Amino acid sequence: MFGFLLWCLLFVLCWPLALLALVMWPIVWLLCLPFRLVGITFEALFELLRAILFLPARILGSRR
Known part of the structure; x- marks a missing residue:
């Protein structure tokens, strides 16, 4: 919504740039x-890679 309002403001101020x-x-x-x-x-x-590296810790039951 904010982007649309900015585009409307640009259209009022400089319509060729807004159309471009x-x-x-x-x-x-x-x-x-x-x-x-x-x-x-x-x-x-x-x-x-993260899942592969932390797999042994997860298997052994380590907690975060």
């Missing part, structure tokens, strides 16, 4: 998508 932002947003989102996927992959990899 509206048109460019899907393109920027598509360009950022591979980086998000890489981030999700690395996060999952680190969680897997």
